[in-house]
Amino acid sequence: MLTAIGFATVYIALKSQLSGGSLGYAVFFFGLYLVAHIVARVTVPLADPYLLPMAALLTAIGVTEIYRLGPSNAFRQGLWIVIGVAAFGATLFSLRHDYRVLERYKYVFGVTAIFLLLLPWAPGLGETINGSRLWVHFGSLQFQPSELGKIALIVFLAAYLREKREVLAQGRLKDWGPLLVIWGIAMLALFVTNDLGSALLYYGIFVAMLYVATARLSFVAGALGLFLVGAFLVSQGTPHVRDRVTNWLSPWSTHKILCPINGQMELRQNCQSYQQVQSLYSIGHGGFGGTGLGHGIFTGRSGQQVIPDLNTDFIYSALSQELGLVGVSALLLLYMAFVLRGFRIALAATDGFSKLLAAGLSFSFAFQTFVIIGGITRVIPLTGITLPFVSYGGSSVVANFLLVAGLLLISNRANREGAVA
Amino acid sequence: MNTQLRHVSVFALILLAVLIGATTYWQTWAKADLAARKDNSVSIIERLTIDRGKILAADGTVLANNRRTRKHGLTIYTRHYPGNDLAPQVLGYATSAGTTTGLEQTFDDYLTGANTNLSNTFKQELDKLGGQTVHGDDVVLTLRPDIQRLALDQLAGRCGAVVVLDTKTGAVVAMASSPTYNENLINQPHGYAKIGRIQGTCGEHTALQNNATVGLYPPGSTFKMVTAAAALDSGAYTPSSRFDDPGYCTEYGQRVSNAGNPDQNGPEAFGNVSLAQGFEHSINSVFCNVGMHIGGLKILDYAKRFGFYSVPPLDTPPSESNASGLYKYGKHGRRLWTPTSNNEIDSGRLAFGQFNMLATPLQMALVGATIANKGVVPKPYLVQKVVAADGSTVTKTTPQTLGQAIKPSTAAELNQMMQLVVQGGTGTSAQIPGIPVAGKTGTAELGLGSVYDAWFVAFAPANNPRYVVAVVVEKQPNGFGGSVSAPIARAILEKLLHR
Numbered sequence: 001m002l003t004a005i006g007f008a009t010v011y012i013a014l015k016s017q018l019s020g021g022s023l024g025y026a027v028f029f030f031g032l033y034l035v036a037h038i039v040a041r042v043t044v045p046l047a048d049p050y051l052l053p054m055a056a057l058l059t060a061i062g063v064t065e066i067y068r069l070g071p072s073n074a075f076r077q078g079l080w081i082v083i084g085v086a087a088f089g090a091t092l093f094s095l096r097h098d099y100r101v102l103e104r105y106k107y108v109f110g111v112t113a114i115f116l117l118l119l120p121w122a123p124g125l126g127e128t129i130n131g132s133r134l135w136v137h138f139g140s141l142q143f144q145p146s147e148l149g150k151i152a153l154i155v156f157l158a159a160y161l162r163e164k165r166e167v168l169a170q171g172r173l174k175d176w177g178p179l180l181v182i183w184g185i186a187m188l189a190l191f192v193t194n195d196l197g198s199a200l201l202y203y204g205i206f207v208a209m210l211y212v213a214t215a216r217l218s219f220v221a222g223a224l225g226l227f228l229v230g231a232f233l234v235s236q237g238t239p240h241v242r243d244r245v246t247n248w249l250s251p252w253s254t255h256k257i258l259c260p261i262n263g264q265m266e267l268r269q270n271c272q273s274y275q276q277v278q279s280l281y282s283i284g285h286g287g288f289g290g291t292g293l294g295h296g297i298f299t300g301r302s303g304q305q306v307i308p309d310l311n312t313d314f315i316y317s318a319l320s321q322e323l324g325l326v327g328v329s330a331l332l333l334l335y336m337a338f339v340l341r342g343f344r345i346a347l348a349a350t351d352g353f354s355k356l357l358a359a360g361l362s363f364s365f366a367f368q369t370f371v372i373i374g375g376i377t378r379v380i381p382l383t384g385i386t387l388p389f390v391s392y393g394g395s396s397v398v399a400n401f402l403l404v405a406g407l408l409l410i411s412n413r414a415n416r417e418g419a420v421a
Numbered sequence: 422m423n424t425q426l427r428h429v430s431v432f433a434l435i436l437l438a439v440l441i442g443a444t445t446y447w448q449t450w451a452k453a454d455l456a457a458r459k460d461n462s463v464s465i466i467e468r469l470t471i472d473r474g475k476i477l478a479a480d481g482t483v484l485a486n487n488r489r490t491r492k493h494g495l496t497i498y499t500r501h502y503p504g505n506d507l508a509p510q511v512l513g514y515a516t517s518a519g520t521t522t523g524l525e526q527t528f529d530d531y532l533t534g535a536n537t538n539l540s541n542t543f544k545q546e547l548d549k550l551g552g553q554t555v556h557g558d559d560v561v562l563t564l565r566p567d568i569q570r571l572a573l574d575q576l577a578g579r580c581g582a583v584v585v586l587d588t589k590t591g592a593v594v595a596m597a598s599s600p601t602y603n604e605n606l607i608n609q610p611h612g613y614a615k616i617g618r619i620q621g622t623c624g625e626h627t628a629l630q631n632n633a634t635v636g637l638y639p640p641g642s643t644f645k646m647v648t649a650a651a652a653l654d655s656g657a658y659t660p661s662s663r664f665d666d667p668g669y670c671t672e673y674g675q676r677v678s679n680a681g682n683p684d685q686n687g688p689e690a691f692g693n694v695s696l697a698q699g700f701e702h703s704i705n706s707v708f709c710n711v712g713m714h715i716g717g718l719k720i721l722d723y724a725k726r727f728g729f730y731s732v733p734p735l736d737t738p739p740s741e742s743n744a745s746g747l748y749k750y751g752k753h754g755r756r757l758w759t760p761t762s763n764n765e766i767d768s769g770r771l772a773f774g775q776f777n778m779l780a781t782p783l784q785m786a787l788v789g790a791t792i793a794n795k796g797v798v799p800k801p802y803l804v805q806k807v808v809a810a811d812g813s814t815v816t817k818t819t820p821q822t823l824g825q826a827i828k829p830s831t832a833a834e835l836n837q838m839m840q841l842v843v844q845g846g847t848g849t850s851a852q853i854p855g856i857p858v859a860g861k862t863g864t865a866e867l868g869l870g871s872v873y874d875a876w877f878v879a880f881a882p883a884n885n886p887r888y889v890v891a892v893v894v895e896k897q898p899n900g901f902g903g904s905v906s907a908p909i910a911r912a913i914l915e916k917l918l919h920r
Contacts, residue, residue: 208432212425252458269460278462283447284455285463297463303493306462321463325448329441336437343430347423355422359429366433370440377443 025067025074029060029081036085043092044412046419048345051411054338055389055404059397061331062390065319068294069311073392080394084401091405099409103353106159109152110178114185116149120193146198147386147399151406154205154364158356161213165352168214194240197371197385203227204367209360213352247273248381251280276382278307279317283377290324297321311392313384316373332373335388339366342407348414358410361403459518468519469497472810474532474557476512476524478504479594479805482566485512485525496554500525502604507569509604510631511562511596511737511803516607523631524560524803526738531558531807531815556810563592563805571916572597575909580623580895582632584786585913588886590820591790591799593735594917596783598632623896634735634742637755637779638893641865642684642703642847642902643876644774646788646835649700651723652711654831660697660838666690670709672769679705682773683873683901684864686847700838701846703862705773712772716763720771721747726826727788728798729780730759734823736803745780747771755779774863786891789878792839793859793886796832798823840883848877851907853915857883860910862902872896877906881914888917 033056040052059081067074095102102109160179161168167175183206207223210216234241239260251273258264259271269277285297296318300306307314320328342362349355368388375382386396388403447455456464476485484507487498500515513523521529529535534557572583576599585595600621606612619628630636652658668690669676679689684703691704699707712720724730730746732739747766749758758777760766770776783801791798800821807815827835839859842848847862863876875897880889890913892906 208429212422212429215422215425267460277460280447280451281455281458281461281463283444284452285467287448287452297466299466299493299495300462301466301469301493301495301497303495320444320448325445328444332437332441332444336434339433339437340430343426343433346426346430352422355426359426363429363433366437370436373440374436374443377440377447379439379443 025063025078028078029056029063032081032085036088039089039092040408043089043096044408046415047408047412048341048415050341051338051404051407054334054341055400058331058334058338058389061319062315062387062392064293065315065322065390066311066392068322069298069318073311076394077392077397080397083394084397087398088401088405091402092408095405095409096412099406099413100351100353102155103159103162106156106163107178109159110156113149113152113156116145116152117185117193119145144386144393144395146193146195147393147395148402150198150201150205150364151361151399151402153202154209154360155357157206157209158353158360161209162352162356165213169216194238195384196241196244197375197383200371200383201364201368201385204371205360205364208363208367209356212359213356243272244381244383247276248378251277251378275308275314276376276378279314279376280378282307282317283320286321286324286328288325290320290322290327293322295322309384312386313372313391314376315387315391316376319390331390332369335366335369339363345407345411345414348418349410350414350417354410354413358407361406365400365403464519465517466495468533469499469517470495470554471533472498472554472556473500473515474528474534474810475559476532477559477561478564478566478569479562480565480567484508484562484564484566499608504566505603505605506601507566507573508564508596509602510598510629510633510741511564512604513737513741514604514607523737523741524562527736528560528804528807531560533557534810558810558815559808560804561806561808562803563587563594564596564803565594568595568913568917569597571595571913572909573599573601575912576894578622579897580621580625580627580632581893582636582782582891583909583913584633584782584891585917586786586790586799586801586889588790588793588799588880588889591801591822592805592820593801593803594888595913596631596633596803598630598636600628602628621895625895631737631741632893633782634733634737636781636893637743637745637748638782638874638876638895639865639867640745640774640778640780640785641863641874641876642682642705642773643785643788643861643863643878644778644780645700645703645708645772646792646839646861646878647724647727647729648708648711648720648772648774649696649835649838650727650792650827650831651715651720652696653834654723654827655715655719657715658696658711660695660700660834662696664694664696664699664704664707664710666692666694666699666704666706668706670706670713670769672709672713672767677705677709677769682864683866683871684847684862684903686903697838697841700861701841703773703842703847708772709769712768712770715768717760717766717768717771718763720768721760721766723827726798726824727791728784728823728826730757733781733783733787733801735783735801742783743781745778745784747777748779749777775866782891782893785876785878785893786889789861789880789889789891791826792832792835793880793883793889794832795829796825796827798826836883836886839879843879847901847903848879848907850903851877851879851911851914853881853911853918856881856914856918858911858914859883859886860907862907864901864903867896869896872898873900875900875905876902877910879907879910879914881918888914890914 063074063077066077164175211220253268256265259266261271310318339362346355346358349358365388372385372387374380386393388400473487478484484504485502488501490497513525515521515525534555572595581599583597600619602616602619606615616628620626669678682705687702732742732744747758748755767776800823802818806817809815836859839861843851843858843860848860851858851860858879858881860879865874875894878891880886890910892909894905897905
């Protein structure tokens, strides 16, 4: 409770700095958090008490920055958070007795994962944004199904690997078959839709969970080798991917090159790597202490936004500029604390499915953060993906609330059994 | 499974820790490099939204301020120079794209408010957090606009430069470079190209260049001040040392004739004269013999004491100043050359400022100032103080010296000799009724027939010197130091001393 109040004060302080009128938002989100908290107390009383406040704080930081970048988007994000909390409550409530029933429906989850991944490909539904076909339209709502597919895939992998972990080592096609088929389709779907970020994320989750289940480093090595070979082949064949790698290795060019975006001769930093480079400028400008919330420079001389996708994929560059090294380090420490609690739950869990599920959820959380921030900070090639809880985007928010719900369920069960024993 | 779980959790935490490391890199180590990039939109906007400090002349005249415009919710400041063509080479410019030169470059930190005292830093930070405009500090110069304008008018479009120093403090009272240009062209479309096309009467496109600090000219007979200083200070000669002037001196078995010396007045052969008379009438044969006797290295040694062979310290960027000295021409243009033996030097010609000697107007002004200042070289400066937006003084320049170049007694003797030049020698056109003026003419041969660089270095009042003026006018057909440049120096000294 203390932490909750603490977070709330921080949140209110942040909000009031922007404008007094936005205090309503703060009160509303705090109320929403209380609802989520009460639901959690009732359904999973023994669950880890830190995860939800941390998730709420991350959400609050996200909404605050989204509000700062465009108040109208904050309202929509608010709606999505309501939906996310509802999904969170519903999940906790329906699975409060024993979530392990999910194990029985593993193939349903596997197929669902593939279905969700292929959905943007379906004619009429999908929409291509920034060269990637990863959005689905339902009326006026935009939805990115790969976020939910991620959760489904983790559930499938946890259930399947729990069952087959002993026999996988024998290397029989019968055991590896379904795993590889589902995996292969997932990867294909991702490359077809050009959603490289998700592909990388899925692959990372797959490898990590495989390792947890089998303890075979050789599998990890093999998977990494396959990945490198695959990545090389793909980068040779797909200009989209090749560009990403070039932008990563040398975002600044000293001479003009043909810019595929406008067909003219441009420096690379004014063309393909524009977003990456301007994002680095934004981060650099933040320096140690940041400019302070609301004082970052995000619009150019003619009033246009300098960095496209600033409130989704690039929200970290916005945060880095306004909060500075101090602020974003705190943010990353928060992510680390969240991940640490997640893995503690996995360690405390008593059965294989729970362990694998908790590990998968926690690792996906950490790895997703790494893929996007690592891309922005030029640690790895940049691939568009959302920053958990912080980025603007409905599907991402809902998926992450489901992720927390899952971890809380596992934690509740582990603590109950620990108390009984 | 717990072992693997631990491994994976450690791996996950390492991944996140790497992100902190990467962010630290961009926000600390790489920060300055990123900010300096030309395509950095954040830097561009930040620069435009800073109310850059003003640059003021000594009397408070505004030389640089800002024009304020508001669009797309941003208040943008663009540089404006009310003085137009008054001192563009000294002020330098600050463009919207972030290029700076001159004082705009060296004082950029103050002008943008990035470098202030402790209480101001705190205030600036509060302003930033409060989203208020950052007001830079104002830079107050030592330049006097009236003298600066007079100098430009006197140069009248002819290529050259005028430097006026306060002999006691080293404060730069005027620093005019011609041809000049209207600085407001810089922030206009194609302005830079327009400036590039400006040419003075000498036909050179040097409007952007500060001739006073960069321009290297053969000093001609003005260099006799340095030679005479070496001759007297080393004890080898006194002002009354006797010479026989047959109209030439013999060096390397050949005659170096006075006849070629456009600076000399009077008869071609003076016969028996003193060193002081040789100085007064700028007799080359006298100095040729002095040079051969004391040796070129000795002369260069004294030149170094006056500041030759090093870039004179000034508030403008060091890259916008040249060191004076012997220059050699090679494949990559000219470069400063330090000989190690007298055999390498044509000592006789060096003594009267020819050979490979090149000097800037600022350096020659410093030679004059040193003689006026009893042998002490004053440190020249352009900025007297930096004032914060709230009126408090951020820094204030204390006049400094660059050391004792010659004995006070030598300086007094040189002062006397320089007064003779104006009283009855080559520089009589610099006379001001009621005020004793000390000076030295120079008419440097360029190897272009009867086209000369005309020099005059003078200080006044000679009995209690206050100002020194160095004038060079380039490529004057039949124009001599005494006829072309001495009147300019006189006009300036007159205005400075007759209120």
